[in-house]
Amino acid sequence: MAELPPRDMREWPEIEITPRAARRVAAGHLWIFADEVATEGPRDRPVFWCRFRGDGSSVGWGYMNRRSLIAGRLLARGQEEERLEALLERRLLQAIGRRLPLAPNRATRLVFSEADFLPGLVVDFYPPYAVLQSHTAGIDLVLSLLEALLPAALERAGGVRLAGLVIRADQPVRDLEAAERFRRVVFGDPQALRTAWVEEEGLRYAADLLEGQKTGFFLDQRENRLRFEEAVRQVPGARVLDLFSYSGGWGLRALRAGAARVVFVDESREALDLLERSLAANNLPRGRAVLCRADVLSFLARDAGRYEFVVSDPPAFAKSRKNLPQARRAYRKLNRLAWRRLEPGGILFASSCSRLVPENEFLAILAAACSRERDVAHVVYRGVQAPDHPVLLSMPETAYLKCIGLQKVLC
Numbered sequence: 299m300a301e302l303p304p305r306d307m308r309e310w311p312e313i314e315i316t317p318r319a320a321r322r323v324a325a326g327h328l329w330i331f332a333d334e335v336a337t338e339g340p341r342d343r344p345v346f347w348c349r350f351r352g353d354g355s356s357v358g359w360g361y362m363n364r365r366s367l368i369a370g371r372l373l374a375r376g377q378e379e380e381r382l383e384a385l386l387e388r389r390l391l392q393a394i395g396r397r398l399p400l401a402p403n404r405a406t407r408l409v410f411s412e413a414d415f416l417p418g419l420v421v422d423f424y425p426p427y428a429v430l431q432s433h434t435a436g437i438d439l440v441l442s443l444l445e446a447l448l449p450a451a452l453e454r455a456g457g458v459r460l461a462g463l464v465i466r467a468d469q470p471v472r473d474l475e476a477a478e479r480f481r482r483v484v485f486g487d488p489q490a491l492r493t494a495w496v497e498e499e500g501l502r503y504a505a506d507l508l509e510g511q512k513t514g515f516f517l518d519q520r521e522n523r524l525r526f527e528e529a530v531r532q533v534p535g536a537r538v539l540d541l542f543s544y545s546g547g548w549g550l551r552a553l554r555a556g557a558a559r560v561v562f563v564d565e566s567r568e569a570l571d572l573l574e575r576s577l578a579a580n581n582l583p584r585g586r587a588v589l590c591r592a593d594v595l596s597f598l599a600r601d602a603g604r605y606e607f608v609v610s611d612p613p614a615f616a617k618s619r620k621n622l623p624q625a626r627r628a629y630r631k632l633n634r635l636a637w638r639r640l641e642p643g644g645i646l647f648a649s650s651c652s653r654l655v656p657e658n659e660f661l662a663i664l665a666a667a668c669s670r671e672r673d674v675a676h677v678v679y680r681g682v683q684a685p686d687h688p689v690l691l692s693m694p695e696t697a698y699l700k701c702i703g704l705q706k707v708l709c
């Protein structure tokens with residue numbers, strides 16, 4: 299078990315940061331980069347909670363990981379100090395407060411990392427369970443506090459009693475922190491957590507909260523899927539291609555909206571198993587669903603189908619600035635191949651969850667993909683991440699999801 303930082307924040311070590319970093323924090327940014335740290339801090343520990351100082355005065359409170367390029371992350375700015383539990387509890391209550399009222403049947407992201415001033419921490423609520431995800435070694439140090447504070451905060455602020463809590467510290471992003479990966483059930487029946495249901499506007503999605511991807515479901519596309527379902531409903535008997543389907547987030551909505559045929563494509567067997575369970579649980583017409591376990595690009599290279607709707611919701615292609623050129627090429631190729639499958643008048647819902655590719659750049663990539671096919675398109679929809687994934691204006695890094703609806707126009 300990791301050693302907890304001192305509860306009394308006055309005992310925390312002090313770290314001097316450069317004036318440039320101090321100015322950025324004053325403007326609402328919460329990261330300190332490795333080359334902006336002027337003092338080393340405790341020699342015996344690479345990861346520790348600390349007070350940041352700049353130009354001789356207190357800048358704020360947070361944690362440091364000397365092994366990470368993002369060396370410091372802040373939970374609080376300014377002078378005030380308190381006890382660690384009080385700070386964490388206040389942050390959890392504020393984050394939950396932003397999402398109230400919580401409905402017992404609505405899955406919700408309760409904590410979205412920096413945007414909720416809890417950098418490195420994500421909490422998703424899948425009633426009656428919660429998944430607490432740590433992305434950083436700094437958050438790992440306070441997990442024992444968080445796993446006690448979160449159920450109490452949910453009960454106090456949201457009137458919700460959790461039946462299970464999972465800690466997931468298993469994402470590849472932890473490699474940037476030199477943090478080992480692990481998962482742990484804090485309480486609750488592990489089997490029930492592996493066979494949970496996530497409800498989204500009346501549809502039930504099977505979810506494995508322990509071993510499924512991310513925290514078990516992709517909540518960020520909720521509003522975009524809603525608009526997609528509305529669009530499918532306007533086209534009776536539509537044919538739909540759901541690329542990177544996972545557990546069927548988009549395609550199940552298309553079936554509910556009356557699509558004649560939905561082709562789901564994902565390379566993960568576990569994802570398609572979840573999808574099978576969801577089809578049955580929602581009494582959706584199994585005969586209209588085609589499940590393909592395949593690599594999307596290989597599928598698109600051989601598929602001759604024509605569709606009124608194509609959804610493309612891949613994992614983030616741009617993991618770092620270094621691989622941006624490669625990621626841009628991958629988005630262009632994918633969307634060009636997806637676009638080819640559309641009937642005239644059809645709509646491509648193309649997403650990118652790479653925060654390093656801003657919307658204007660993604661639109662330019664899509665424009666290049668269409669023009670290579672000598673087609674023109676209307677932008678009929680522009681969506682972002684769901685509101686329970688708020689964007690902190692002073693930290694553009696918190697905006698990551700783009701979903702663009704492009705209609706194939708004849709001209």
Ligand SMILES: C[S@@+](CC[C@H](N)C(=O)[O-])C[C@H]1O[C@@H](n2cnc3c(N)ncnc32)[C@H](O)[C@@H]1O
Pocket residue numbers: 511515516519541542543544545546547548563564565566569592593594595611612613614
């Ligand atoms: C962002 S998630 C999709 C979320 C999903 N559309 C939803 O709404 O829940 C990306 C999915 O792509 C799948 N995947 C990743 N690379 C793939 C590939 N090359 N071919 C097929 N599926 C892939 C993963 O298994 C994962 O399920």
